[in-house]
Amino acid sequence: QVQLVESGGGVVQPGGSLRLSCVASGFTFTNHGMHWVRQAPGKGLEWVSYIHYDGTFKDYTDSVEGRFTISRDDSKNTLYLQMNSLRAEDTAIFYCARDLHRSFDYCGQGTLVTVSS
Amino acid sequence: EIVMTQTPLSLSVTPGQPASISCKSSQSLLHSDGKTSLCWYLHKPGQSPQLLIHEVSNRFSGVPDRFSGSGSGTDFTLKISRVEAEDVGVYYCMQGIQVPWTFGQGTKVEIK
Numbered sequence: 001q002v003q004l005v006e007s008g009g010g011v012v013q014p015g016g017s018l019r020l021s022c023v024a025s026g027f028t029f030t031n032h033g034m035h036w037v038r039q040a041p042g043k044g045l046e047w048v049s050y051i052h053y054d055g056t057f058k059d060y061t062d063s064v065e066g067r068f069t070i071s072r073d074d075s076k077n078t079l080y081l082q083m084n085s086l087r088a089e090d091t092a093i094f095y096c097a098r099d100l101h102r103s104f105d106y107c108g109q110g111t112l113v114t115v116s117s
Numbered sequence: 118e119i120v121m122t123q124t125p126l127s128l129s130v131t132p133g134q135p136a137s138i139s140c141k142s143s144q145s146l147l148h149s150d151g152k153t154s155l156c157w158y159l160h161k162p163g164q165s166p167q168l169l170i171h172e173v174s175n176r177f178s179g180v181p182d183r184f185s186g187s188g189s190g191t192d193f194t195l196k197i198s199r200v201e202a203e204d205v206g207v208y209y210c211m212q213g214i215q216v217p218w219t220f221g222q223g224t225k226v227e228i229k
Contacts, residue, residue: 037166045158045166045209047218061217095165102148102213103156105177107165 002026002106009111022079022096029077033099038092123221130200140193140210154214161206
């Protein structure tokens with residue numbers, strides 16, 4: 001069965017960095033684009049970033065463009081999100097998700113990122 | 118950015134009764150390939166979001182047939198024919214036709 005397991009969340013000061021990881025199993029990782037989606041405390045869902053199945057195309061929501069970088073290591077079946085210049089408003093649970101042609105079908109359980117001094 | 122507007126924002130339903138959620142987009146979600154990029158998710162407390170419906174009306178694998186989606190262009194509806202206790206949570210519509218993909222505000226469904 002499809003499994004996505006995120007890690008790397010934690011508490012970081014404003015301006016700091018974190019790298020999130022998402023290990024995929026139960027499907028052929030190289031056949032699928034992948035996303036990061038987040039939910040801030042008390043807020044709704046927000047799409048963050050996408051990477052094409054072959055890594056050739058990436059996209060970001062405006063608020064993270066230039067600060068976050070999505071990448072993948074197909075040899076490790078792992079998706080990453082490098083987050084720099086973190087702000088308080090980046091505090092959220094981050095979910096990785098598998099692409100399903102203009103939607104996403106499976107999400108992991110999420111990893112909590114808290115940006116606070 | 119495409120704005121997604123859901124109504125109502127909360128719903129209290131008696132088990133066995135129907136429920137309906139509306140979602141309107143600020144632009145048409147009809148792609149040039151003829152498919153409409155509107156999907157519905159249920160986010161249960163403490164769990165990850167789960168896909169219910171994609172491309173307006175296609176139920177995802179394992180989703181009970183009491184869930185159905187309809188609509189076109191900019192107006193969409195999710196219907197639950199007979200609400201069960203396990204259906205509680207927040208329902209979101211989402212558009213995937215234009216980056217950034219955007220969600221509705223969410224509709225919180227509770228059981229009476």
